[in-house]
Amino acid sequence: QVLLQESGPVLVKPSQTLSLTCSVSDVSVSSASVSFYWIWVRQPAGKGLECIGRYSIYGESNDNPSLRGRATISMGRSKNQVSLELHSMTAADTAIYYCGRINSRPTVGGADPSYRGVDVWGQGTTVIVSS
Amino acid sequence: VMTQSPLSLPVTLGEPASISCRSSLSLLHRNGFDYMDWYLRKPGQSPQLLIYKGTFRASGVPDRFSGSGSDTEFTLRIDRVEAEDVGVYYCMQVLPGFPFIFGQGTRLEIK
Numbered sequence: 001q002v003l004l005q006e007s008g009p010v011l012v013k014p015s016q017t018l019s020l021t022c023s024v025s026d027v028s029v030s031s032a033s034v035s036f037y038w039i040w041v042r043q044p045a046g047k048g049l050e051c052i053g054r055y056s057i058y059g060e061s062n063d064n065p066s067l068r069g070r071a072t073i074s075m076g077r078s079k080n081q082v083s084l085e086l087h088s089m090t091a092a093d094t095a096i097y098y099c100g101r102i103n104s105r106p107t108v109g110g111a112d113p114s115y116r117g118v119d120v121w122g123q124g125t126t127v128i129v130s131s
Numbered sequence: 132v133m134t135q136s137p138l139s140l141p142v143t144l145g146e147p148a149s150i151s152c153r154s155s156l157s158l159l160h161r162n163g164f165d166y167m168d169w170y171l172r173k174p175g176q177s178p179q180l181l182i183y184k185g186t187f188r189a190s191g192v193p194d195r196f197s198g199s200g201s202d203t204e205f206t207l208r209i210d211r212v213e214a215e216d217v218g219v220y221y222c223m224q225v226l227p228g229f230p231f232i233f234g235q236g237t238r239l240e241i242k
Contacts, residue, residue: 043172
């Protein structure tokens, strides 16, 4: 059973960049990414779940127009990590951040009929934006 | 846009419950599958997958949960609500080529 673990700072100052890492147990993200792709989701306090974006071997997709291009998702420094950077942080970015594995083969310009949902989630990490 | 209703759902233990989700675009792909999932976030836990592609129950999900619908209208049904079903239910559109978007969430509580 693959496990995901988010890590990063709990406290970030306004205008700074948040850097979070999702560590994937027992598998290389690059090799697994031919069969899966990865998603970052957050839940601001008192609000619902929001998709931030996805990462596959074909690159990243930004899912939240309200972030206005502030998010960057990429392969992490280690071969079993996926990273999220969120620039120009404000208090509105205070949230629990989750990474997830999308059980689907990445495709270009098509849809994977074997898609099976976001079937593995990390436990989440709380990020507070405050000076 | 994904619109869920109701936003709050008080249910008596053992009774059925239904949550609706309406999409502003068709989620029916030309391959015949609807790209819409259902997730549950229990208090203090990470989200968990219940239903994928509209009607497919995820591994380990009790069979009292079922998904139905197609195109723009979807329903999650719980046949007999148990105490462990309390939490917030979300639909999410996962149509390739479009941003993944959650509905607003439906909070299920026990009366």
